[in-house]
Amino acid sequence: MTIGEAAAQSGVSAKMIRHYEAIGLIDAQRRPNGYRAYGAQDVAVLRFIRHARDLAFPLEDIRRLLALWRDRTRASGDVKDLALAHVAALETKAASLQAVADSLRHLAQHCQGDDRPDCPILAELEGPKP
Structure with missing residues (x-):
């Protein structure tokens, strides 16, 4: 899906998606034409980030939370x-x-x-x- 579709499904603006990509919170795939391509897992990550931001977590804590979320062996x-x-x-x-x-x-x-x-x-x- 396009960045606009990912934004609509996640509730995160396209500008913020680009920012999260720039700081390494999300890693969008690139199509041969250079456009970003997002999948369902990317939208899930964006929703996770949005909810964490709603709870006022700073970006570095969100980075840690994402790592813990992805680690199924976490404590x-x-x-x-x-x-x-x-x-x-x-x-x-x-x-x-x-x-x-x-x-x-x-x-x-x-x-x-x-x-x-x-x-x-x-x-x-x-x-x-x-």
Whole structure:
């Protein structure tokens, strides 16, 4: 099938398919005319990548997950360890984002929001005076 057909069946854009090919996540066959040719297994890999991206896995983790998925002798514990490490990273990032949101909320509460030029939000972004 063509890249457009693979994109439609997998839910991954043609641009992203080309990117995944360029970084080695997928290896499309080439026809004699140079066009890419995709099969059912390629679409399955693309769906796998799309689902992993939906779960916010970074590309290097997706590369590891693909290797584990393809390895029928894998230990499920290896997959679980990778998933739990990702959960920990997401929780750390969520806590950091919550702290940022709390800081901005605090600054916004102290901003009068009127016609005066004084604004604690801008003063905070400006940083301390030397």
